[in-house]
Amino acid sequence: MFDRYGYRITRSEQVYEHIEPWIQWVSAHTGKTFGEHGIFRLGDVREKQLDQIWEVLEKRGLKVAAFSPMNAQNTLEAPAFFVPDPWTPARVSGSPLLNGFYSAVGQAVNDNAQARFTVPTLAWLLAGFAVYARKTRLHHYLRDAARAPRAHWTKAVFLDRLLADCFLKLWRSTRPDFASFFVNGAAHIQHHYLFNSAAYRGAHRNPPWYVAQGEDPVLEIYRLYDRIVADCLALEPQPRIMIATGLHQDPVDRPVFYWRLKDHGRFLRTLGLRFQAVEPRMSRDFLVTFGNAADAAEATTVLTRAATATGRRYSRWTIAAPACS
Numbered sequence: 001m002f003d004r005y006g007y008r009i010t011r012s013e014q015v016y017e018h019i020e021p022w023i024q025w026v027s028a029h030t031g032k033t034f035g036e037h038g039i040f041r042l043g044d045v046r047e048k049q050l051d052q053i054w055e056v057l058e059k060r061g062l063k064v065a066a067f068s069p070m071n072a073q074n075t076l077e078a079p080a081f082f083v084p085d086p087w088t089p090a091r092v093s094g095s096p097l098l099n100g101f102y103s104a105v106g107q108a109v110n111d112n113a114q115a116r117f118t119v120p121t122l123a124w125l126l127a128g129f130a131v132y133a134r135k136t137r138l139h140h141y142l143r144d145a146a147r148a149p150r151a152h153w154t155k156a157v158f159l160d161r162l163l164a165d166c167f168l169k170l171w172r173s174t175r176p177d178f179a180s181f182f183v184n185g186a187a188h189i190q191h192h193y194l195f196n197s198a199a200y201r202g203a204h205r206n207p208p209w210y211v212a213q214g215e216d217p218v219l220e221i222y223r224l225y226d227r228i229v230a231d232c233l234a235l236e237p238q239p240r241i242m243i244a245t246g247l248h249q250d251p252v253d254r255p256v257f258y259w260r261l262k263d264h265g266r267f268l269r270t271l272g273l274r275f276q277a278v279e280p281r282m283s284r285d286f287l288v289t290f291g292n293a294a295d296a297a298e299a300t301t302v303l304t305r306a307a308t309a310t311g312r313r314y315s316r317w318t319i320a321a322p323a324c325s
Helices: 021-030 053-059 096-110 119-132 135-147 154-174 185-196 217-233 264-270 293-305
Strands: 064-067 081-083 178-181 277-280 286-289
Touching (some): 053 064, 053 178, 064 154, 081 096, 081 154, 096 119, 119 154, 154 185, 154 217
Parallel strands (some): 064 081, 064 178
Antiparallel strands (some): 277 286
């Protein structure tokens, strides 16, 4: 595809803290730099009034659609469909089934670390699977599901496969003039399993108890993405396709380990903090909302003083006023 169609390298922010994907994708959606749009955290887009690419095209008379765009809001008048990403609650434009399926996917993604699924979540996921999954790919789904207990990355492969099938079915039924589709499973898999990739040339290796030697999860997810691109190219009438990645990566010589809380509310209550709500975000981040500035200030003090058993502190807490979050 590079040889036939070419490619372009876009510009990125120069400050390290501003190259997070939830910042970069807002820039891609709006054409604005971080200094212009000011979106720093996942979900902050809900507090801004920004013209994104979908609004711009809709105002020009085009029927638009979006499926899981990272850190995007839905302020469209009449989209063909709009499904927010799992970490940025926004209005879903679509059928009741699509609404229920989206909510279930969001709960499954955000509670993946605990492998905790409620009965309604499982019901909506099964309903969405029954309607949206391509039946000719059933053997792929069954293979991924069967391997999931020992090969955890196949859950990400399964989900991205299902999201792609859902997007393609919605596209065929609505035929939008412009539609965007975003998947994130490869990023998750690269973070965890890059050392097993045939493309990796470094000295590090994942231990056998973590992932069996000879397994290549990175290749698996990109084989799926290759299939998704082929499915998009086979659509009728054939659309013009653009592939984009909001990627800026530097090699890390020494492995870095991140930890994610399993129960954010319990963690905060254990510290004796008074708060109204806690909202887990992607990766290690979470947003805490307080009833007043005093409780938020006290929490900031407590959290910045918190340390591990070895005395190591984590100082990247931020407080935003007057939202008290």
